[in-house]
Amino acid sequence: EVQLVQSGAEVKKPGESLKISCKGSGYSFTSYWIGWVRQMPGKGLEWMGIIYPGDSDTRYSPSFQGQVTISADKSISTAYLQWSSLKASDTAMYYCARGEGEAAAGDYWGQGTLVTVSS
């Protein structure tokens, strides 16, 4: 069974760093991309970026370039999304999704990680 399991909810203060994870199982992790999606409270889905774990090729949406870092450790089938200095505006639900090939749909999604940034 294909699964993407994300790390648990986080509560952080502005300026703190954070790394959340997305662990894939039930499939060949290096054969599918992992994408990250932000959903701010009461808002729509926003594409953040993508990583191809097989070669670590990573691309960011212009809105998120320089704001986050996407990485992956294929030895443990896990992708990451990290911030070096959180802002209150980073408060959101973050989802990971997998897809096979460029332009492919995200066919499996993680359950989401809620990040709350508040002083």
Next chain:
Amino acid sequence: SYVLTQPPSVSVAPGQTARITCGGNNIGSKSVHWYQQKPGQAPVLVVYDDSDRPSGIPERFSGSNSGNTATLTISRVEAGDEADYYCQVWDSSSDYVFGTGTKVTVL
């Protein structure tokens, strides 16, 4: 960057047909994917590559794409179809892009 526009809301009576549009410049030349998101849940893929359905998705969900508009059609609407729906495409200049989202209300 590439922009996808959806109507904010669509209302439909049970048993009727709901049509959700997704507008974009020459979207007919791209592959469109559609996701359903119910409150408090992760998105679920309901249509991919314009008109294909993943296993487990009812035949009531269908898609089409031509010109500047893609459409998700939900036939014989049920109360359980009430959700937010998002279209998505891949564009060479923008990478992946989501539509603005449409809230489907079953009357």
